[in-house]
Amino acid sequence: MATLTHDTVVTSHRLRTGLLTAALSASAFGLSGPLARGLMDAGWSPASVVIVRVLLGATVLLPVALVQLHGDWNLLRRNAGLLLGYGLLAVASAQLAYFNAVAHMAVGVALLIEYTAPIAVIVWLWLRHSQKPGRATVLGAIIGIAGLILVLNLRDAAHTSWIGIAWAMGAMVGAAAYFILSAHAGDAVPGTVLATGGLLVGGIGILAAGLIGIVPLHATTNAVAFQGFTVDWWVPLLALGVVTAAIAYVTGITATRLLGSRLASFAALGEVLAAILFSWALLGQTPAPIQLLGGALILIGVVVVRLGEPADDLSAP
Template sequence: MTNTTADDRQTPPHLSGKVSDMPSTTTTTPPGAPAPPVAHRLLVPAAAAVTVVLWGSAFIGIRSAGFDYSPGALALGRILVGTITLTVMAALARKLRLPRGRTLAGVIVWGVLWFGLYNLALNAAERTLDAGTASLLVGLAPILIAVFAGISLGEGFPARLLVGIGIAFAGVAGIALATSSGASSGVSVVLGLAAAVVYAGSTILQKRLLPQVDSLTMTWLGCLAGTVACLPFTPVLLDELAVAPTSATLSVIYLGVFPTAIAFATWGFALTRTTAGRLGAATYAAAPLAVLMSWALLGEVPTPVALIGGTLCLAGVLVATLRLR
């Protein structure tokens, strides 16, 4: 049974023929009616900000857990914790209702790709991929999202979006240059590229499905589908859990609760109410945040090039996502 919520009543951009330049709710204010409260208008940017901050922190968590958990075990442990957390969130919100037919099949496919395949590819790539190359490859995803959304969702190619993405990607390239150690292998680069493609494709698929299913329900079911797909890694997870230090296991739990459950829930909420291209561009802010968090939490002092790159990332996000008044 499909929920009937504000998420469901959204008109997809590729059907409406017109996309707003700014994240906004899908409801419109009738002539003469009072404008929505300021707090309501700030919900979408606030949700996007939560996603970006938590995804930025994920780099720290992956680095902390990645030495003691293999790619498959880390992916399963993270999304298993995420599924448990999302089940509680969906139950409290009374969203534990299944869509039907093609919508349910689409959500399952999306979950296997986004939560399962993406995590596996990225975890495997980062075993031998240096931080700079990893950030550069993942930084391709928002560009692909903008291209895919412009073609398949009818979002077009707004000049400010393209300019902002270009500026932000230049910033990612600067961070990559500053953090690269030259330790990347060809296989890892291919896996990193695959992760970026899955990231972009999953975003477009999610945007298409959101008019038919509530965003929290979709996130919960998708994470559950990804968990089921990763169950073959259960023996490895149990073996590594028995010998891993407490700090690594706590990092896995953190990754599951915050960058997975909460961040993907706020991502879905924001994606329902804005364009895929602009929300994808906003995620460029995660790169400089990761640099600052590494500096604060791990004592990894960023180079001047990395700081300049981070500044460019933030400038590009502002150009791409904010509407001139």
């Protein structure tokens, strides 16, 4: 029996493995926002945090990627477009927009906006590949959008950051690109090679933008304060590079190739819960009750969309 996600067929074994891998990836990604917010409160710019995070992650993965590459440099040339797109859209744009959003609003709220990305994935698959969603999928999307409106809490003008909302919507586009591009193996590009190449391209791209003045670059060696404790500046940077970049991206790519971009984008919503828990523990941030209700509606919408997917299909997509 196989579950069809419209962009790949998922057997029961692949489903279990993919969901477990997606949960690990979501937990790792969920830690990035609170750690980045601590660094930014200590005087780091969002671009500087992203650069260190992704380049450190690439450094950690590089030895494994070189082994998987087996000296086949033509593989990189044949898939240069995939690597560039992944690095600039799925890594650089998504992370820079998300960290800028976190600088202007609560981590959980920014992430809930970003993770309306599954709706964008559905629209993309519909427009690009003529994979028309069913009624349940449309209903789930409507519920998710209603939840998003509550999460934005527009009636509370004093706490509504339109700059933060704009950055979070940009992060949503980048997240959708992440799920769509991660599902493609290109010309049999290993997951670690794709992650390493994307992190290098993204980090170098933002660094170049900073050096020519497009984005501000500044950093400090000040201690980083979290809820109830303080650590040296390098501690959150190390965690950002190893856990929230190297581990998170490799497991995320693996999960997406096992599950397909649509199902993986829904499974990755576990990052929202992880981020809210980490934000509460590290920053003392908790969403307002109306935002919690909106978050619940977003998750309900995701479940409805998932239930609307075909239960099984033995044919190739």
